[in-house]
Amino acid sequence: MSQFYTSTDHFVLVPAIMLALFGCAVLLFDFFLFPEPRQRKRLVWFLFAGEIFTAAGLWRQQAFLASEGLPEITAFQGTLTVDGFSLFFNWIFVAVSLLVAIVSWRYLEIEGEHHGEYYGLILLAQCGMYFLATGTDLITLFIGLELMALCFYVMVGFLRERKRSNEAAMKYLLLGAFSSGLMVYGFSVMYGLAGSTKLRAVAAAIASRDAWDPVVFLAMATTAVGVLFKVSAAPFHMWAPDAYEGAPTTVTAFLAVGSKAASFAFLMRIFLGPLETARPAWEPLLVLVAVLSLTIGNLAAITQNNVKRLLAYSSISHAGYILLGLIAGNATGLKGMAVYILVYAFMTLGAFLVVVALRRENLIGEDIEDMAGLMHRSPGYAVLMLIFLLSLAGIPPTAGFIGKYYIFLALLETSHYLLAALAALYVAVAIYYYFRIVRSMFISEAVAAPPLESTVGLRVALAVTGVLTLAIGVYPEPFLRLAQTSLVR
Amino acid sequence: MDSVPLSWYLILSAVLFALGVAGFLFRRNLITIFMSIELMLNAVNLSFIAFAYKLNQVDGQIFAFFVMVVAAAEAAVGLAIILTVFKSRPSLAVDEVNTLKY
Numbered sequence: 001m002s003q004f005y006t007s008t009d010h011f012v013l014v015p016a017i018m019l020a021l022f023g024c025a026v027l028l029f030d031f032f033l034f035p036e037p038r039q040r041k042r043l044v045w046f047l048f049a050g051e052i053f054t055a056a057g058l059w060r061q062q063a064f065l066a067s068e069g070l071p072e073i074t075a076f077q078g079t080l081t082v083d084g085f086s087l088f089f090n091w092i093f094v095a096v097s098l099l100v101a102i103v104s105w106r107y108l109e110i111e112g113e114h115h116g117e118y119y120g121l122i123l124l125a126q127c128g129m130y131f132l133a134t135g136t137d138l139i140t141l142f143i144g145l146e147l148m149a150l151c152f153y154v155m156v157g158f159l160r161e162r163k164r165s166n167e168a169a170m171k172y173l174l175l176g177a178f179s180s181g182l183m184v185y186g187f188s189v190m191y192g193l194a195g196s197t198k199l200r201a202v203a204a205a206i207a208s209r210d211a212w213d214p215v216v217f218l219a220m221a222t223t224a225v226g227v228l229f230k231v232s233a234a235p236f237h238m239w240a241p242d243a244y245e246g247a248p249t250t251v252t253a254f255l256a257v258g259s260k261a262a263s264f265a266f267l268m269r270i271f272l273g274p275l276e277t278a279r280p281a282w283e284p285l286l287v288l289v290a291v292l293s294l295t296i297g298n299l300a301a302i303t304q305n306n307v308k309r310l311l312a313y314s315s316i317s318h319a320g321y322i323l324l325g326l327i328a329g330n331a332t333g334l335k336g337m338a339v340y341i342l343v344y345a346f347m348t349l350g351a352f353l354v355v356v357a358l359r360r361e362n363l364i365g366e367d368i369e370d371m372a373g374l375m376h377r378s379p380g381y382a383v384l385m386l387i388f389l390l391s392l393a394g395i396p397p398t399a400g401f402i403g404k405y406y407i408f409l410a411l412l413e414t415s416h417y418l419l420a421a422l423a424a425l426y427v428a429v430a431i432y433y434y435f436r437i438v439r440s441m442f443i444s445e446a447v448a449a450p451p452l453e454s455t456v457g458l459r460v461a462l463a464v465t466g467v468l469t470l471a472i473g474v475y476p477e478p479f480l481r482l483a484q485t486s487l488v489r
Numbered sequence: 490m491d492s493v494p495l496s497w498y499l500i501l502s503a504v505l506f507a508l509g510v511a512g513f514l515f516r517r518n519l520i521t522i523f524m525s526i527e528l529m530l531n532a533v534n535l536s537f538i539a540f541a542y543k544l545n546q547v548d549g550q551i552f553a554f555f556v557m558v559v560a561a562a563e564a565a566v567g568l569a570i571i572l573t574v575f576k577s578r579p580s581l582a583v584d585e586v587n588t589l590k591y
Binding site: 138139142143146150153154157160163164166167169170171173174177178180181182184185187188189191192195196197 | 499502506509510513519522523526529530532533536537540544546548549551552555556559562563566567570571573574577578586587588
């Protein structure tokens, strides 16, 4: 029996320890040190401290991998694996959590629900994401997923007095719990096949069987349904529009970006790990899911009047595009997935941040009409929103174009011409509904409305997401190299 | 004397799981739906334990413990959310929880 808790184990676990430690510290200090509601905004500093320590841990892992020239470090007998893939995703999570946190406090004050546990939940959810990106064991992945999901159930229902927020939390909880139930059934079958919960052992067991073996198919199908629920791909997307609309907008942003990126990390670990050899069986299923996601996401978005709901449907269609990269399955496709997830994170976050800025006292500001004449009232926000929307639609020179470019390139390389044509067709549909918002902002008459709330945090976050959305589009080289490192496995 | 074969446990687990799925899909009361999810998780536990027994390992039993922990945490969070929903609405029938749509 090997040593129980080696220094390597500790080295790999440090970021997760920091996230959990500071997450719990926020909960404790909220109760003991800051009984006054006014003082609670100081708790955001705990989150910053936690993220700094987490980033330091990740940085040391990255430096160690680079200096030793190792492809990966495994810990706890193969339960956790730090590699380029996990680091790539963890850096996204750190950036997203920080950006969400700095815009949250003013927003929560306006909503009248400023509580310390909000920051604790962000940190704990990120801890779950860490395990999703790093875990290479069924138990670790399951616990990471549930840790993240449970935090999100609470955060979606954070506005306790609001009917919409309650309802969104309930729908998300029921469908989320149902999907993880399905997924863990698939895990139990995988365990039965392999006699081990390690992904590598499961991969070997599945590889020794036929791709169409009914037992493998059962494991694959139930696991796939669970995972596809989490990435909100159609037909498993029903929760997403409701949860996105009802949740506080800052949480929606975190859910749309953090949870989705983590779920895609999980999806790639599962589908490119144990299920890789069952590709003939899952590829037709995923083609169906991707086409449905593109269709439902893009067509349902056309009629939406609520910006959050519209962005929810758009995020469903983005899930479809990312899945196309997995269907292509060659090196370009996988790189395309990583680039797309990176790009998606910043452009979607930016678009939601503009919606956050529109929330003022006595004005919810979530409808497209609320953006009418934004160009005349606050040109800065209107131009930023335009950049994010262009990027979401995939128009050069923004980041969204780079993401879509690699997905299309991969589809053409692997001769999926029909899929590529269909995906290109839906880009045209997407331009139509994104430009409904643009038209409202730039052409409609300005309505009388109070000026936009603008805090330092919001300005910083918008500047970061805006600059990155443009920078990845104009000068993609370093970001492509970053995505490339995530593939060395 | 033979013991009960593995397949019987697995069939029972699959049947319980299917009942849980059916309950989730067809029941209209929030609490009942929630109980159906618990039934699904327990069916999964049964299959983990059966495999672990057959393979003479503890991994599956450990997984079952984790599933129980998750089920308990989910129940705590879920019942709290159901309570807040109930506070603002007259009943727990899912059809009446319909503020959010198109």
